[in-house]
Amino acid sequence: MDSNIYKILTDINCSIVKFRSIYANWAKEKGINYHELLVLYTLRDNPLCTQKEICESYFLPKQTINNIVADLKKKGYINLKSDERNKRLKLFELTSEGKIYADRYMKELTYCEEKSIKMFGEKRLKQITDMLNEYCGILNMNLYEKEVSHNEE
Numbered sequence: 001m002d003s004n005i006y007k008i009l010t011d012i013n014c015s016i017v018k019f020r021s022i023y024a025n026w027a028k029e030k031g032i033n034y035h036e037l038l039v040l041y042t043l044r045d046n047p048l049c050t051q052k053e054i055c056e057s058y059f060l061p062k063q064t065i066n067n068i069v070a071d072l073k074k075k076g077y078i079n080l081k082s083d084e085r086n087k088r089l090k091l092f093e094l095t096s097e098g099k100i101y102a103d104r105y106m107k108e109l110t111y112c113e114e115k116s117i118k119m120f121g122e123k124r125l126k127q128i129t130d131m132l133n134e135y136c137g138i139l140n141m142n143l144y145e146k147e148v149s150h151n152e153e
Helices: 003-030 034-045 051-058 062-074 096-120 122-152
Strands: 078-082 090-094
Touching: 003 034, 003 096, 034 051, 034 062, 034 090, 034 096, 051 062, 051 090, 062 078, 090 096, 096 122
Parallel strands: none
Antiparallel strands: 078 090
């Protein structure tokens, strides 16, 4: 492998890990589980959502989310609600106590994120996001193609 490409891959993978660890460390410092923070984050952005949507938002295992949601439900922070169109589909929503609990973390986190975006620049962050998403699509395509061609041999 070309040493420049190897360095780029190492740098991007380290950056991704570092990015996630910033959130995980912040959550730990605040006394909240990182995965719980991600559930609250999802419910902030999508106030009525399914377990599947929460899992897909951050590519987390169903069992992990199931445990977090069960704990939040037990504490009275989440309600289960049937979807009006599909009664078998269960939607999660924060209770009024859950909103207070979530705000305890989300207000400070959102403030810090917004401040960071302003310091870095919205346009630059949008460019990085667009490029990373494009690269993810290409990487996914190439990994899948390789897997298919490997299996055909």
